[in-house]
Amino acid sequence: WFDQYLDGYEAAYENLVSYDPSYPSPDYLRSVTYMGNVKFKGEMQEDTEGSVAMEKMLLENEDGVPLYVLLWGGCNTLARSLQAIEEDYNPEYNPDADPAEWERIYNKIPDEVVFYMILNQDNTYNNYIKKEWPDAKFVHNSGQFWSFAYQKSKTPAAYYHEVFGPQWSDT
Numbered sequence: 001w002f003d004q005y006l007d008g009y010e011a012a013y014e015n016l017v018s019y020d021p022s023y024p025s026p027d028y029l030r031s032v033t034y035m036g037n038v039k040f041k042g043e044m045q046e047d048t049e050g051s052v053a054m055e056k057m058l059l060e061n062e063d064g065v066p067l068y069v070l071l072w073g074g075c076n077t078l079a080r081s082l083q084a085i086e087e088d089y090n091p092e093y094n095p096d097a098d099p100a101e102w103e104r105i106y107n108k109i110p111d112e113v114v115f116y117m118i119l120n121q122d123n124t125y126n127n128y129i130k131k132e133w134p135d136a137k138f139v140h141n142s143g144q145f146w147s148f149a150y151q152k153s154k155t156p157a158a159y160y161h162e163v164f165g166p167q168w169s170d171t
Contacts, residue, residue: 002033002035006026006029006030006033009026009029010026013025013026032053034048034049034050034052034053035048035049035050036048036049036050036051036054036076036077036080037050037051037076037077037080041074041076041121041122041123042074042076042122042123042124042127043076044076044077044079044080044083044124044128045080046080047080047084048077048080050077051077051078051080051081051084052081052084054069054077054078054081055081055084055085057069058081058082058085058109058113059085059105061108061112061113063108063112064112065112066112066113066114067112067113067114068113068114068116069113069114069115069116070116070118071115071116071117071118072118073118073119073121073122074119074120074121074122074124075115075117075120075122075124075125075129076122076124078115078124078129079124079125079128079129082109082128082129082132082133083128083132085105085109086132089101089102089105089106090102090106106133109133109136110133110135110136110137113136113137114137114138114139115136115137115138115139116138116139116141117138117139117140117141118141118142119141119142120140120142125138
């Protein structure tokens with residue numbers, strides 16, 4: 001379904017760049033958009049384009065540079081990425097793995113990556129990530145989310161309602 005949004009973005013692109021040339025091109029957005037684990041709720045058994053791309057981001061993040069990963073709805077694609085990293089680098093799963101490299105990677109992710117999780121819709125955080133990666137930094141947003149999503153007309157103070165409506169975003 002994401003293709004329809006990129007098609008819409010592409011249709012509006014010329015207008016957007018007339019206001020600000022820094023809008024990314026539709027081709028660029030397509031090149032960094034990947035499908036994650038979506039077969040069923042909590043699925044993390046198979047590598048996907050999304051999990052492989054996330055794994056690469058986590059492993060290749062420049063040392064000392066924070067990486068912020070947004071998780072909207074569920075963590076299963078992240079869980080698959082972390083599990084794949086374990087399978088490749090953890091000597092408990094891979095007897096050919098270098099223990100020192102595993103320790104470096106296992107510490108690098110909690111030291112440099114912050115995961116911002118909206119709700120917890122698929123249990124992979126509780127069932128896998130929290131147990132296997134207990135030091136990973138997670139910001140859990142299961143309350144504030146409602147004020148700018150489904151209950152936006154009820155949750156924030158009345159003086160914010162204008163900025164959550166279509167008239168404001170169309171200006």
